Amino acid sequence: MNSIILQIASKYVRWLLVIFSVIILLRGHNAPGGGFIGGLLAGLSLAYKGFAFTPELLKTEMKVKPESFMGLGLMLIFISVWPGVFIKSAFMEGIWFTIPFPFTEGYKFGTPFLFDIGVFFTVIGVTVLFLFSLSNNKSWK
Amino acid sequence: MNIVALPLLIPFALAISLLLFRSPTIGRWVGPLGSFAIFIVSLYLFSNLQTNGILTLNMGGWDAPFGIVLVIDYLSALMLVVSSLILVVVSLFALRFLTDDIPLNRFYFFFFTLAMGMNGAFITGDVFNLYVWFEVMLISSFVLITMGKKKEQLEGGIKYLALNLIGSFLFLAGLGLLYGKTGTLNMAHLAEILRNDNQAVLMNTSGILFFVAFGIKAAIFPLYFWLPASYHTPNITITTLFAGLLTKVGVYTFIRFFTLFFVQDQPFWHNLLLITAGFTMVIGGMAAASYYETRRILSYHIISQIGYMIMGLGIFTPLAIAGAVFFTLHNMIAKTGAFVASGMIAKIKGTYQLKEIGGLYKDNPLLAVLFIIPAFALAGIPPLSGFFAKFMLIKAGFENGNYIITAVALLTGILTLYSMIKIWNEAFLKKQPDNQAGKVDVKLAWPDYLPLTILATASVLMGIFAASVFSYTMEAANQLIEPSHYINSVLKNKMP
Amino acid sequence: MLSILVGVLYTAGVYMLLRRSILKFIIGIIFMSNATNLLVFISAGLVAGKPAFVNGATTNVSQLADPMPQALVLTAIVIGLGMAVFILALKYKYFEVTGTDDLDQLKQTDSQK
Numbered sequence: 001m002n003s004i005i006l007q008i009a010s011k012y013v014r015w016l017l018v019i020f021s022v023i024i025l026l027r028g029h030n031a032p033g034g035g036f037i038g039g040l041l042a043g044l045s046l047a048y049k050g051f052a053f054t055p056e057l058l059k060t061e062m063k064v065k066p067e068s069f070m071g072l073g074l075m076l077i078f079i080s081v082w083p084g085v086f087i088k089s090a091f092m093e094g095i096w097f098t099i100p101f102p103f104t105e106g107y108k109f110g111t112p113f114l115f116d117i118g119v120f121f122t123v124i125g126v127t128v129l130f131l132f133s134l135s136n137n138k139s140w141k
Numbered sequence: 142m143n144i145v146a147l148p149l150l151i152p153f154a155l156a157i158s159l160l161l162f163r164s165p166t167i168g169r170w171v172g173p174l175g176s177f178a179i180f181i182v183s184l185y186l187f188s189n190l191q192t193n194g195i196l197t198l199n200m201g202g203w204d205a206p207f208g209i210v211l212v213i214d215y216l217s218a219l220m221l222v223v224s225s226l227i228l229v230v231v232s233l234f235a236l237r238f239l240t241d242d243i244p245l246n247r248f249y250f251f252f253f254t255l256a257m258g259m260n261g262a263f264i265t266g267d268v269f270n271l272y273v274w275f276e277v278m279l280i281s282s283f284v285l286i287t288m289g290k291k292k293e294q295l296e297g298g299i300k301y302l303a304l305n306l307i308g309s310f311l312f313l314a315g316l317g318l319l320y321g322k323t324g325t326l327n328m329a330h331l332a333e334i335l336r337n338d339n340q341a342v343l344m345n346t347s348g349i350l351f352f353v354a355f356g357i358k359a360a361i362f363p364l365y366f367w368l369p370a371s372y373h374t375p376n377i378t379i380t381t382l383f384a385g386l387l388t389k390v391g392v393y394t395f396i397r398f399f400t401l402f403f404v405q406d407q408p409f410w411h412n413l414l415l416i417t418a419g420f421t422m423v424i425g426g427m428a429a430a431s432y433y434e435t436r437r438i439l440s441y442h443i444i445s446q447i448g449y450m451i452m453g454l455g456i457f458t459p460l461a462i463a464g465a466v467f468f469t470l471h472n473m474i475a476k477t478g479a480f481v482a483s484g485m486i487a488k489i490k491g492t493y494q495l496k497e498i499g500g501l502y503k504d505n506p507l508l509a510v511l512f513i514i515p516a517f518a519l520a521g522i523p524p525l526s527g528f529f530a531k532f533m534l535i536k537a538g539f540e541n542g543n544y545i546i547t548a549v550a551l552l553t554g555i556l557t558l559y560s561m562i563k564i565w566n567e568a569f570l571k572k573q574p575d576n577q578a579g580k581v582d583v584k585l586a587w588p589d590y591l592p593l594t595i596l597a598t599a600s601v602l603m604g605i606f607a608a609s610v611f612s613y614t615m616e617a618a619n620q621l622i623e624p625s626h627y628i629n630s631v632l633k634n635k636m637p
Numbered sequence: 638m639l640s641i642l643v644g645v646l647y648t649a650g651v652y653m654l655l656r657r658s659i660l661k662f663i664i665g666i667i668f669m670s671n672a673t674n675l676l677v678f679i680s681a682g683l684v685a686g687k688p689a690f691v692n693g694a695t696t697n698v699s700q701l702a703d704p705m706p707q708a709l710v711l712t713a714i715v716i717g718l719g720m721a722v723f724i725l726a727l728k729y730k731y732f733e734v735t736g737t738d739d740l741d742q743l744k745q746t747d748s749q750k
Contacts, residue, residue, distance in 0.1 A: 036715065071160035078157055081150065085143050130722045134729065269709055276716045283723055295731045296743050299659070302724055306666055307654075309720075310673045313713055317677025320706070 039123025073121030315350030359391025422448030478515030
């Protein structure tokens, strides 16, 4: 695709999408939102660039490989599994605590949130990987 | 009992580490050592099971019928131990037999996700969770089967993928209907509800969907077509991995579901099982007899032997179920061994076509000995493991009066023996045919022999210590036939 | 109404599965996946106007929907998405290699050799 409007718009819309995805990620767990949908949006912002220009360009310009996104995300998920064992009784048990923050009643933070961030990054990696695998032209025998 | 989750967490951690560190040297070490760690954990869980009884873990601290629960009883533990032994063997096999077009780290990454899905399917106590683990396993296997980028692989991959996807949808549909009717997904809770309620309508619609879905996964008679169409296409390492493990997970779910859930209308289900088992055995055996390519012969063999496992389930006495479990364990080891041996033959000779090779007995007596152990174990020659498995099944069949299926099983034994002897004659005894120009004779180094040696030893040991394996499988069968123990240890008698 | 939709989706899915073109076959698979998701939803009780989320205010359980089928269907949708992408990529590769979209050409792996 080679549309100048899309290319220029992509510059701004992409960052909007990223901000929006982070908002969605943060409001998750007890309200609609969360890691998966946020990750899809963030992945979409990368895919947007891929569509506006070419996926190859995106591939060369991405400093971090999608596999690393996935690795990071899965690592966070893996870490979030453990505190439940040591503090409470079972794997994946949610541990919640509140971080005091001036002027508000404090932010709740817990291992499910860590899990959500992990999902977020994994989904970004997977989305971009999907895009690459659907568009690459490596020759098969 | 937090150790119960380790068979899931170890492969997960290993897969992540392979994703983050992409150096091939790391893959070279992480693969076999990681599989060995899973094996050790499985053994530990097994010994723990013997002292403590059924192990359960409520994930996330949610109590039993509401949260996801992991359960290890004898059946799960035995499957875990043997499948992780297969993992060790295949990871060693991969080091030497993967071709250059498959990156080692990528292979091991999907190898471990497959292991995670499989272990999850073995130890989960929740029906939907079982579906999720099945999908984890299937996605990894889809990637594995197309690894290597050959044209036939694409074709085999499409067939494999399409049929297995349809199987997954049917499974999910059956599961949704079951949830709608009973309102729970916990296996033990479901079993209790179905036992207390005599309405066959609760289970029958979901039941037939489950039957077809697992039938596709386990490759039983009318639903097996994906297996021989796809198993001979990828690299021999991947074929070996699939042959040893994938269909057996299907069989495991068959055993689990039919003992726990199909309590109403039993004569119908058992007859259905016996009929499909008979056809599966005969058709697999006959098709195997007609081929001259080792991987295809062995692929049809997998189907034929799934029939025996289903037969044990259809007879449904403790001895028969113990026989089915014994057969599954033996078959995982021996079948993997046969595939490893065919890979070694192909590496020496450069082809899988039996008509183009020969004279291996003279050139390589060690391989001949190592091949004949799993081959004869598959055919059921005493004192190897296969003999005791078949003996148990056939004895149970006679005791229970299922003469026809028992006769079919005996007949199929002859077919199996025939195709094993065919491989033996063609590859080992016959002289190397002259017409073939490029007689590749690759010499094998000692690490090439290691996987097959482990499997042959395991098969012989399973034959020698058949008595203790038998007692474990009997224990498993008793737990399966009388699931109140299972139900109680999951729900801990807290049910309203 | 929704049950009729499930029936229509299954019918369309099976019809597509029986077509010769691989692409239509894949569309059939996607239809079936969605039909299954809806089936799970309906059989497990789909009610209008009731959220499955508890905020401190609602205490009456009858005002809430069963959150379980929602979680199940969400998981199933995610899995279905992954599968659809994978099989489409596979089909695309197959088309590139062989230049055919005909299921009848898919018989090399079954031929006697």
